[in-house]
Amino acid sequence: MSRQPAEEQRLAESWDINAAAWTQSVREGLIRSRQLVTDRAITEAVLRRRPTRVLDAGCGEGWLARKLTSQGIAVTGFDGSESLIADAQQHGGGPFFTLSYDDFCAQAHVLGEPFDVVVFNFALLSEELSPILRAASQTLAPGGCILIQTLHPVEASQGQGYENGWREEHFSGMGEGYKAAMPWFFRTLSSWLDELRRAGLDCVALEEPLHPETGRPASLILTAVPRPQI
Amino acid sequence: MSRQPAEEQRLAESWDINAAAWTQSVREGLIRSRQLVTDRAITEAVLRRRPTRVLDAGCGEGWLARKLTSQGIAVTGFDGSESLIADAQQHGGGPFFTLSYDDFCAQAHVLGEPFDVVVFNFALLSEELSPILRAASQTLAPGGCILIQTLHPVEASQGQGYENGWREEHFSGMGEGYKAAMPWFFRTLSSWLDELRRAGLDCVALEEPLHPETGRPASLILTAVPRPQI
Numbered sequence: 001m002s003r004q005p006a007e008e009q010r011l012a013e014s015w016d017i018n019a020a021a022w023t024q025s026v027r028e029g030l031i032r033s034r035q036l037v038t039d040r041a042i043t044e045a046v047l048r049r050r051p052t053r054v055l056d057a058g059c060g061e062g063w064l065a066r067k068l069t070s071q072g073i074a075v076t077g078f079d080g081s082e083s084l085i086a087d088a089q090q091h092g093g094g095p096f097f098t099l100s101y102d103d104f105c106a107q108a109h110v111l112g113e114p115f116d117v118v119v120f121n122f123a124l125l126s127e128e129l130s131p132i133l134r135a136a137s138q139t140l141a142p143g144g145c146i147l148i149q150t151l152h153p154v155e156a157s158q159g160q161g162y163e164n165g166w167r168e169e170h171f172s173g174m175g176e177g178y179k180a181a182m183p184w185f186f187r188t189l190s191s192w193l194d195e196l197r198r199a200g201l202d203c204v205a206l207e208e209p210l211h212p213e214t215g216r217p218a219s220l221i222l223t224a225v226p227r228p229q230i
Numbered sequence: 231m232s233r234q235p236a237e238e239q240r241l242a243e244s245w246d247i248n249a250a251a252w253t254q255s256v257r258e259g260l261i262r263s264r265q266l267v268t269d270r271a272i273t274e275a276v277l278r279r280r281p282t283r284v285l286d287a288g289c290g291e292g293w294l295a296r297k298l299t300s301q302g303i304a305v306t307g308f309d310g311s312e313s314l315i316a317d318a319q320q321h322g323g324g325p326f327f328t329l330s331y332d333d334f335c336a337q338a339h340v341l342g343e344p345f346d347v348v349v350f351n352f353a354l355l356s357e358e359l360s361p362i363l364r365a366a367s368q369t370l371a372p373g374g375c376i377l378i379q380t381l382h383p384v385e386a387s388q389g390q391g392y393e394n395g396w397r398e399e400h401f402s403g404m405g406e407g408y409k410a411a412m413p414w415f416f417r418t419l420s421s422w423l424d425e426l427r428r429a430g431l432d433c434v435a436l437e438e439p440l441h442p443e444t445g446r447p448a449s450l451i452l453t454a455v456p457r458p459q460i
Contacts, residue, residue: 152384154382154384154385154447155384158388160445161445161446162438162440162445162446162447163440163445188438189419189436189438190436190437190438193433193435193436197434202432203433204427205423206419206420206423207420208392208418208419208420210391210392210393215390215391215392215393216387216391216392217384217392228458
């Protein structure tokens with residue numbers, strides 16, 4: 001699926017390698033921007049859609065699925081990391097499935113569609129997104145939408161050039177025990193919107209939750225819906 | 231039209247007060263980002279649409295209209311500043327009309343619609359944009375679009391908070407002879423997209439031309455079309 005198989009493979013593997021550290025970071029609230037802003041922002045964005053069924057794509061250890069389940073929503077989660085899914089399953093709130101994005105593209109139906117919302121919370125880190133987004137689109141119920149929270153591209157690239165490319169996350173300041181850096185594909189705002197359009201989706205809303213300490217955008221939340229057929 | 235009449239009035243008046251200085255800055259190429267990036271970016275964005283007729287909204291002294299006219303396109307320009315329109319008319323490339331945005335909203339038809347492209351090049355500086363955008367939308371030919379070039383909100387607000395509000399432009403580094411600061415309404419990216427939607431427009435493309443010296447976005451170019459009626 002990708003022109004950068006080495007990075008894509010390291011990206012996938014890093015989640016199993018770092019699973020214990022990541023689960024601890026999330027569950028102990030060690031990632032400050034998540035604690036202060038972005039956890040709440042994505043939760044509220046999902047709840048505003050008043051969904052009955054939600055797919056948490058790239059769910060990790062499952063905090064968002066549990067949060068939404070506690071609000072009476074039926075949530076299914078999947079993630080490429082078997083270790084993270086094991087962590088998720090221990091805490092309930094699923095069902096949770098181990099499924100790579102390649103598998104999701106080939107057989108999303110195994111997750112039991114349709115969904116009112118498919119949410120990707122900091123979970124789209126690959127170079128090619130449109131196949132994943134297209135697969136997500138095909139699991140949507142009529143009137144459903146895709147919600148994507150990601151680093152704000154313009155803000156996250158301060159001090160660097162602003163162009164698509166692979167970067168490395170070293171998890172500094174996010175807790176202890178990380179054993180591998182994670183490659184991730186930085187993309188510009190233009191590129192995000194291009195990927196949506198390429199997947200047959202229209203971006204119908206764009207939010208920029210502010211970090212209370214800096215007054216700057218802490219993330220970007222995109223709402224996308226299948227393009228109307230005229 | 232605005233909740234901030236004092237700023238709106240000072241904004242409008244500043245263009246007459248600063249007309250001579252502005253015309254000199256533009257014609258002598260004193261604004262570096264325009265010279266290096268944004269003049270060409272908006273010209274190419276218009277030409278890519280292969281338009282027959284273009285409306286240059288807030289055309290100022292008329293450089294863009296002249297540039298497009300030289301490519302065989304029929305261009306009409308209008309601006310709220312009588313002084314700038316006088317400068318534009320001296321150099322040809324029009325017709326050019328003195329028309330405030332309030333007048334444009336009330337009687338855009340005097341400009342002789344329809345247009346294939348309505349272009350706003352750094353020309354939307356007011357607090358309320360949706361009435362202006364709606365009026366522009368009503369002058370479009372079938373298949374036509376609105377092109378907006380503006381400061382990149384995230385980039386332009388570095389070192390400051392990121393929220394809508396009035397700011398002051400002092401034209402420093404843009405040449406000599408400016409006699410008044412210009413109030414302008416800073417709006418976030420989210421707010422730009424909200425204004426488009428409020429005007430019944432869909433944003434179908436978003437470009438971020440890069441400044442060659444910094445590798446950072448020099449501007450934002452939005453392409454908007456009337457939302458399809460389903």
